[in-house]
Amino acid sequence: MNSRLASEILALSLEHLELVAITIGIAAAVALPGAVLLARRARTRRWVVGFANIAQTIPSLALFGFLLPLPLIGGIGKRTAIVALCLYALLPILRNSLVGILGVDATVRESAVAMGMTQRQILWQVELPLAVPSIVAGLRIATVATIGTATIAAAIGGGGLGVFIFRGISMVDTPTVLAGAIPAAVMALLADEGLEWIERRLSPA
Amino acid sequence: MPSDPILEIRNVSYAIGGRPILRDISLTVHEGETVVLLGRSGSGKTTLLKAVNGLVHPNSGEIRFEGKPALEWDPIRLRRRMGYVIQDAGLFPHWTVAANIGLVPRLENWNPEKVASRVESLLRDVGLEPAEFEGRYPRQLSGGQKQRVGIARALAADPPLLLLDEPFAALDPITRFDLQRQFLEIRRSGETETGGATAAAKSALFVTHDVREALMLGSRVALLKDGAMDVLATPAEFLAARTPEALAFLASLEDHWRPHE
Numbered sequence: 001m002n003s004r005l006a007s008e009i010l011a012l013s014l015e016h017l018e019l020v021a022i023t024i025g026i027a028a029a030v031a032l033p034g035a036v037l038l039a040r041r042a043r044t045r046r047w048v049v050g051f052a053n054i055a056q057t058i059p060s061l062a063l064f065g066f067l068l069p070l071p072l073i074g075g076i077g078k079r080t081a082i083v084a085l086c087l088y089a090l091l092p093i094l095r096n097s098l099v100g101i102l103g104v105d106a107t108v109r110e111s112a113v114a115m116g117m118t119q120r121q122i123l124w125q126v127e128l129p130l131a132v133p134s135i136v137a138g139l140r141i142a143t144v145a146t147i148g149t150a151t152i153a154a155a156i157g158g159g160g161l162g163v164f165i166f167r168g169i170s171m172v173d174t175p176t177v178l179a180g181a182i183p184a185a186v187m188a189l190l191a192d193e194g195l196e197w198i199e200r201r202l203s204p205a
Numbered sequence: 206m207p208s209d210p211i212l213e214i215r216n217v218s219y220a221i222g223g224r225p226i227l228r229d230i231s232l233t234v235h236e237g238e239t240v241v242l243l244g245r246s247g248s249g250k251t252t253l254l255k256a257v258n259g260l261v262h263p264n265s266g267e268i269r270f271e272g273k274p275a276l277e278w279d280p281i282r283l284r285r286r287m288g289y290v291i292q293d294a295g296l297f298p299h300w301t302v303a304a305n306i307g308l309v310p311r312l313e314n315w316n317p318e319k320v321a322s323r324v325e326s327l328l329r330d331v332g333l334e335p336a337e338f339e340g341r342y343p344r345q346l347s348g349g350q351k352q353r354v355g356i357a358r359a360l361a362a363d364p365p366l367l368l369l370d371e372p373f374a375a376l377d378p379i380t381r382f383d384l385q386r387q388f389l390e391i392r393r394s395g396e397t398e399t400g401g402a403t404a405a406a407k408s409a410l411f412v413t414h415d416v417r418e419a420l421m422l423g424s425r426v427a428l429l430k431d432g433a434m435d436v437l438a439t440p441a442e443f444l445a446a447r448t449p450e451a452l453a454f455l456a457s458l459e460d461h462w463r464p465h466e
């Protein structure tokens with residue numbers, strides 16, 4: 001492997017990582033407060049989760065296509081890619097956070113009420129700490145999925161390891177495809193392992 | 206009764222899905238008094254405690270605490286003035302023993318040193334060595350130890366009324382007797398030795414299905430049957446009660462056990 005290829009792999013890997021980090025950052029910043037707000041609102045929750053479920057079923061290439069012509073969030077480039085990736089990352093984070101918060105043992109919640117805790121105290125001191133492993137699981141699932149989906153971002157000029165893959169496809173050159181696919185796969189495995197380790201560490205064992 | 210009522214339950218009824226759980230219950234707990242709620246499994250004892258604590262709302266009737274209707278209380282203030290020992294402890298799994306016990310004092314903004322020393326003396330009172338137990342999590346405790354932590358948690362902020370739901374059920378007979386005696390001492394003397402964690406004479410609503418415990422600890426015994434008040438009497442009067450349910454409970458006092466010859 002020549003050094004030009006190696007340095008291009010490194011550069012695109014970093015770009016890929018950046019796409020993923022920004023995506024997960026934004027998705028978490030929206031989904032976590034969203035989960036907190038929706039935890040106490042059963043009706044709204046059903047609507048929002050239902051809508052997010054539908055958004056999830058749109059094939060990613062099609063979603064990039066839909067976004068391209070839109071003003072502000074559309075167009076060729078990273079921004080459009082990140083918007084699309086965020087839409088996919090939102091649901092697993094939102095859903096797992098809700099599962100964590102709503103899954104807190106009813107007797108524990110009742111005991112918190114009986115001790116005279118306010119709803120706010122129950123949320124911050126009891127429900128969220130107990131939901132942390134589930135929240136981290138959501139982040140893990142979203143991160144791993146985003147690492148994969150982000151390879152498609154290259155189709156609309158998002159950059160990242162997908163550049164190799166699309167180049168390899170157009171050149172019908174397997175090694176070039178692999179130059180994108182292998183680092184992406186390794187990245188996904190590492191993220192999965194790392195976040196799973198954090199998840200275990202944070203479990204109220 | 207000599208002292209003021211701390212808790213008045215007046216004609217309280219409660220039903221879930223049309224099925225009556227509590228039927229026209231009236232009961233007054235005076236200051237310093239322990240009223241024991243006795244009854245079979247499913248007779249409505251826990252539900253009555255929950256109604257007092259505001260966890261369930263009666264369909265009719267009224268509950269007054271410290272002279273004021275429960276509905277006029279801020280529910281948070283009301284609950285913090287009632288130490289509740291939940292059946293099966295209901296401890297917070299993500300908190301240590303010390304954090305569990307110190308909860309209400311923390312919510313009441315005690316300073317941390319005061320909370321810590323309070324927790325320590327409470328642990329001693331319930332027979333758990335602080336150094337050994339403070340840092341444990343509920344999953345690292347036996348059933349009886351959890352129950353004792355639950356008792357300590359209820360006592361922590363020195364509430365005027367205690368609600369105890371079978372607090373001694375999971376204990377071995379020796380520890381149980383020890384805690385029963387301690388409970389009696391608090392009630393009789395008004396307070397324990399100076400510096401002891403369990404201060405002024407508390408009023409208590411104490412749930413049990415053990416008639417022996419009811420007679421030992423109660424200033425009065427309230428026998429519930431199918432959600433209704435069957436007998437409400439002093440322990441001495443209760444021994445002479447002749448309702449079928451009272452007789453059934455009293456029969457369990459007779460000593461049927463004989464060693465093999």
Ligand SMILES: Nc1ncnc2c1ncn2[C@@H]1O[C@H](COP(=O)(O)OP(=O)(O)OP(=O)(O)O)[C@@H](O)[C@H]1O
Pocket residue numbers: 221226244245246247248249250251252253292414
């Ligand atoms: N949330 C609920 N929904 C339906 N029925 C309930 C509910 N809570 C309690 N009950 C019923 O109300 C009745 C009284 O229950 P409660 O828990 O007060 O009994 P208990 O006297 O405390 O019994 P135990 O000694 O077994 O703890 C039972 O028949 C129970 O099945």
Ligand SMILES: [Mg+2]
Pocket residue numbers: 250251252292370
């Ligand atoms: Mg009960």
